[in-house]
Amino acid sequence: MAISVLLSFAEGNAQTKNFRSESVKIYGNCAMCEKTIEKAGNLNKKATVDWDKNTKMAIISYDSLATSKGEILKRIALAGYDSDLFFAPDDTYANLPECCQYERAKKKAHNMESHDMQMAKDHSHHIAMTQDKNALSSVFEDYFSVKDALVGTDGSLASNKAEKLLKSVSEVEMDKLPMDVHMVWMKVLKDLKVDIGNIVATKEVGDQRVYFKSLSKNMFELIKVSKLETPVYYQFCPMADGGNGANWLSLEEGIKNPYYGSQMLSCGKTVETIK
Amino acid sequence: MTNYKYCLAVFILILSNFFGHGQNVVRYDLTVTDTIVNFSGKEKRAIAVNGQIPMPTLTFTEGDIAEIVVHNRLKEGTSLHWHGVYLPNKEDGVPFLTQMPIAPNTTHTYRFPIIQNGTHWYHSHSGLQEQIGMYGSLILKKKETDPTFREGIDDLPTVPVILSEWTDIKPENVHRMLHNANDWGGIKKGTVQSYSEAIKAGHFKTKLENEWKRMLAMDVSDVYYDKFLINGKNESQLSQFKAGDKVRLRIANGGASSYFWLSYAGGKITVVANDGNDVEPVEVDRLIIGVSETYDVVVNIPQEDTAYEFLATPEDRTKSASIYLGNGTIQLKSRMPKLKYFEGMKMMNGMMNMDGSMDDMGMDMSLQKMDMNTVMYPEVTGSGDKKMDHKMDHENHTMEANAELVTLNYGMLKAPHPTTLPKDAPVKELRFELTGNMNRYVWSMDNKVLSETDKILIKKGENVRITLYNGSMMRHPMHLHGHDFRVLNGQEEYAPLKNVLDIMPMETDTIEFQANAEGDWFFHCHILYHMMAGMNRVFSYEEQAPNPYLPNKEWAYKKLQKESNKFHFMAENDFASNGNDGRAMLQNTRWSIGTEWRLGYHDDHGYESETHIGRYIGKNQWFMPFVGFDWRYRKSEGSVEKNIFGQGNTKDTRAVASLGAEYTLPLLVTLQGEVFTDGNIRFQLMREDIPVSPRLRWAFMVNTDKEYMTGFKYIVTRNLGISTHYDSDMGLGFGATLNY
Missing domain, CATH: 1.20.120 (Four Helix Bundle (Hemerythrin (Met), subunit A))
Structure with a gap:
């Protein structure tokens, strides 16, 4: 018991020493986004993320020896949310719930392209059938x-x-x-x-x-x-x-x-x- | 004096004529040293060349003479193999086959003309050195005057990319653990596939049937890795590329045992070469690169101020490695979804016969066309995922787009020029079945490991056609040294040239090559741990000239055979409140020498040990006859115990020899029958490793001496478990199990 108290004390101490806090912009919409963003960013004892849906700003605090801002934002982007460091994968973004379909930071160029291709494909498919x-x-x-x-x-x-x-x-x-x-x-x-x-x-x-x-x-x-x-x-x-x-x-x-x-x-x- | 000068001038003239115009010697000095690395947060031993991991990229142009001087500063022998390169046999770099190992503190020079172009790589062929740093890119450039020079491909900026993986556990130990079916790697990966997980996934019956068919949990890869690396880094960026640029990545898979999925956040991937040979460009969304294969791919940088992720995901999808192409915000690629192991298990059950052979159900599978992986993860909508029903229209659109993903397979590779072999040459037909036994980690061809076979003789000038059938449960990247072979993939005379053939379970593929390079050439599975388990053959040209680097070839071949059939040691002991329970074993491909002991803390409980020396029989190794020796001492006032056959037996002091056999029953229960020199007979049923939950194992034993035991073990670390058991001799006990 005594040891574990001591340990946790030592740990807490180490935490404050290497912990850094920064404010970063993360694109998103709603309370549901907030939940996803924070869950993706948090890492037990190493990183915490607190995102504000009104300002779109997040306070990230992390143990700078164990992780980095990049790692945190990468996890958040992989969950579907753009930041200034990372763009989320298009398919992950597209699979977000409708309320979370925020205005993206990036240009839509190749999004459109893939959509066009899909349309073209459907179209040709159709023609092949009606010709018959x-x-x-x-x-x-x-x-x-x-x-x-x-x-x-x-x-x-x-x-x-x-x-x-x-x-x-x-x-x-x-x-x-x-x-x-x-x-x-x-x-x-x-x-x-x-x-x-x-x-x-x-x-x-x-x-x-x-x-x-x-x-x-x-x-x-x-x-x-x-x-x-x-x-x-x-x-x-x-x-x-x-x-x-x-x-x-x-x-x-x-x-x-x-x-x-x-x-x-x-x-x-x-x-x-x-x- | 003038005469001498004249002679020298003539000599130089002859020399330069001999090498031809523009043929220059390109020399590299490589110094091999021990080093300490930190890929995972822990400092570990590795091997560096010129101070770096991976080894430096070596670049030559077709027509050069390569001169590579290796300075071995290790405390052990080493070697370098030039993977995929046509060269004289003595330069091939396989210790005990084409040269002696480069001894510590000596220097060896490899020297050979470069007579081909393409993306290749090089690595140590000694022991397990490849796993801990000895791999590097080898780029053979095409001359600009080459008639096969492809504008828009061969003139693009190129980046050598070598994939690899890192484990904190010493590779010798990884190898040993694999042979002992140690499932620590499975625990780390979350792939134990225990009964509790099976029940949670609604697959209890699947698991039961799987064990009924005597299979241990399967994974797509064998080893747990701490980090995956691209050019020695988990993440890196090439910011020199701008929007509109096309980049050619020359990718070699230098991993010891990992296949990698390759995908790109900036759009399609155009495959332009494979194993150093040009192929007709083919556009795909993703491809899998087998261990030791190389692929050249072209990718675009679509937009400015954006870097695009090129993602390498190991086949087990535990982690990944990335390289970002371009400058600016990083566009990520979505991660591949987790494998559904129980779906895979269900399919395996369907294809596994009770006798351990596989049944392809009448499908003729070949050339990576049906990927068993696809069974294990959802590729289209309605993956049994109920949430899907609530999704919006446009999301279904993206999912439909997913279904259109193009994955490369060997059928899509087409050589740009005919690759046919000489028509009138005699044909030598060979057939190999790739065989294996996951439970004991035995990997072989036609159920024979290298140490059980002679070299396979071939004649210079003949066409060698090899049919391979993979009857094992894992895929194997089969690599041939010194030659490229044609993969008969339906492209007729444009069959692609390769030197590694990835062959999935139950596939049959045919390859052929012209025997045109004298020497002894290795043909082996390039998964390092399969190679070291003996999944190798040697093709030997008849009537070849002696190799100056290997004076005693017979002796050397025996040495090579021995290297891939080593004995592996394992031991464990349960330090329990009621006594010590343990065993130690020494095993190789066929032999098993094992001893078990139960040592009480006082004479009443007694002390006993059983030693068995046995040989595994058959492809599945379910049967093992053995000779044994039992010794026992217990102070029990001379009372006689009777077994169920009515045979008496004082347990006080007994030293008997025995003859017996072990057989693995369905559900992986071992049946043991033994006849002792005192006339007693004993039958015993036992299983020790029933995976109840990811970390909990259940064991039981019952025999005709009316002895029984049951117990549980909770695995805490790789070497430590907490255990409890009840034993008919010693009663209830608690303790800690240490294992090696």
Whole structure:
């Protein structure tokens, strides 16, 4: 006991001796920011940060032998908050809660750039699909949206997209289909509707994936006879469905597994390219 | 006299003709000394060359003659290997294979013509010296008149970048701890993956299945490091670069066992060369650089008054190192999210067969295309993270952008010129399975370590094609000395040239090279501790000329074999209130010599010891037959104890030899059966290291002599634990366990 008191006394003494305090500007908005900034900056017995949301100024005090102003501001920037020494990573900033989306200190140039790129990509994606004059094109397009939602493990989005797919399926004008496509269409139509209906009915991703497996199988037969202009990749993950394996269709050659999402995003391989 | 002068003039003329025009000798003097460094806050021993860590960057131009004079001021032998360089075998710098070690206080000169260009590096090939400072950049510049000179790439300002790591623990000790499955590193990293953590993560079943399949907790890397370094510093800045500049980083991974993720806060990274060979430029968001690989990348400085972070993150993501390019406020790069170890464990379970072999489930994996890492961390939205649902639209946008991240893999590397081998040459086909045993840290090829194999003979002029399959649970950067090989990656005649092939678990890759450089060449895993565990082979050209630096090659090869199959010592003793409990072991790849003791404090409790000398059998080393010797003394008034087979046994004084075997059962429980010279039989079940929580271990033992023991140990430091156990002979005890 006596020793520990002595120790803490010695420690306290050392603290005051090497402790330095400075006032620095840290960009931010609200009380929530304050919490994040201080939590990121504080380091047990080595650094404390006290940020004022009105002045945007922080008092940082730290043991100058153990740490530095740079280290503290770096941690705060990595939590999403700019200072005069460090800019926060763009993705970290973007992931801050809405109330914390403060006016940044830095120019937005390459933020915009990445946004533009994203837009351009979406756009080209769209064109590729609409160019295809196939009578089933909206069915395929909606199927890919469902698949993308499952890749993102987003059950409610998948359900929404499936509803759209169901609508597209029922709007197909069968008599406009070529003979061979029509035959397959007749064969798979009933199962398609059941599987899609089941996906619409639940928001549970795990269940949706079960139906997605047989949906994909039927869709594959359909796409194979429909002869699209853009290549479609028939892909397979041997681990899906409890090790039984499952297929899906994708417009990209790169693997993005709808049965696992982020868990095993790149698990799988292309087994057939349909051109 | 005039005659003599004339002769000299002619001689000089001949000499200069011989070396050709513009061919000059570039000399470096390197003095190797012991030094004290402080990377982590603690002063530790390291090795410096010319007073610095990393070793100085050596620069040559293609066509130069390199002359490197090494002055060894250490108390031990040393050597320098020129990684990725084509050179005469005697200059390759592998002690006991291409030269004798450079003895203390002697000087050795390496001299060889530079007949290639590119980013390479050099390091000690002696023991574990590479871990404590002996690595440096080696830049071979292209001549400006070279027909392959690439404007906009080869004329950019370049910065040599060498990555490395630092541990405060002596590397010999790191190596010893790895062999003894010491999990102190796991505790420091937070990767013990104990039962309590498994339950918290909802993965109890996963952990149980993992142990059922006899696996210890897996990590993507083996060693805990205190600091990661770029050019010897954890953080540094190159403020000479301005907005609009393009910079070529010549990156070599000089780490002893760390793979690094490379990413950049200023945008895309353009990869322009790999392992010293040009590749068609390819734009990526990030890449992983294997141990000992080199990559040349070009990055931009997008805006003024900003410095951009180039971030190197070790594969286990425990820490990172940064270099800031530019001048002004530093734009940081976001850190890589923590690995989800239990997801990885779950996947491992799915791929591990009960017999310890791996099942790729019909996927033909190769060329780093499916990164097992991706299993362990979220890359897109909805990572099981419930918070996601509340997020705003534009955030989902950035997350979607994440999903588009381009990660480099070997399939994307394409040589700018055809690299095909001579068509009419005979082909020698070789196949190796990379094998390993994490529990005992045995790393091998075809389940044989170097000391169990002869040199592999190849003929000059033939094409050697090697198929590698990684059947172990870790990735291995396989390095070939003296040659570049083609990686058959689907780029047909433009297959890239490399000298290190990173191969992930369950992948199969094919490489081929033309045998055109006489000598004995090392082929090994470049993770230092795997190399020292014996994951090596030697390719030896038939009918080669003798090596002047190595007069007795047979003797030297035996020496080399021995170096990577050393015995490792471990000992521990529990100083408890009811007695001493301990063991000591000496083990190498196959042999185990171990003794256990239980020493009471008075005659009634008794004293006993059991000694076993055994040999591990099979790839998984689950089975170990042994011979043993037991000795026991106890004062118990001659009472006879009976075992469950009804065999009597006075425990008073007993000295018997035995024959027995140990077998590792599912859940890592050891079953031991023993027949003693007095006719007694004993079976025993035991496990000592059940990870209850990150620092708490549970042990139990029960045998047919009706003895039993159970206990707990709480790990306080690397060498100290607090323990309690109940023993059928000695009762309840508390104490402290010291271990080495």
